[in-house]
Amino acid sequence: MFGADNHHGRVVEPKKIIKKINERADISFTLHDLRRTFCSVAETIGVGTYTLKQLLNHKTSSSDVSAGYTVLTAEELREPADRICKRLS
Numbered sequence: 001m002f003g004a005d006n007h008h009g010r011v012v013e014p015k016k017i018i019k020k021i022n023e024r025a026d027i028s029f030t031l032h033d034l035r036r037t038f039c040s041v042a043e044t045i046g047v048g049t050y051t052l053k054q055l056l057n058h059k060t061s062s063s064d065v066s067a068g069y070t071v072l073t074a075e076e077l078r079e080p081a082d083r084i085c086k087r088l089s
Contacts, residue, residue: 041087047080055081 014031022028035056042052050070053060055077060067 037088038084041084042080045083045087047084051077051080055084 018029018031039052039056042055047055050067051072053067054070054072
């Protein structure tokens, strides 16, 4: 999403980019705010809990046996991610 001027070609430390955006746009938000908004939107449009956990790259607890049986491919995650992005735009 955000390019970077380094030899990696990608953002390595997102906090630096967020700080620049906050300063230039004279606003204040954190990465956690972005994740919270993403989750809230996902909930309002009916994205399933296990799908959302995978979109957020959350670890599942060992006590949640069902989560181990829910395996979605990147292609299967694309549709709910696109729906969330569409709602955000």
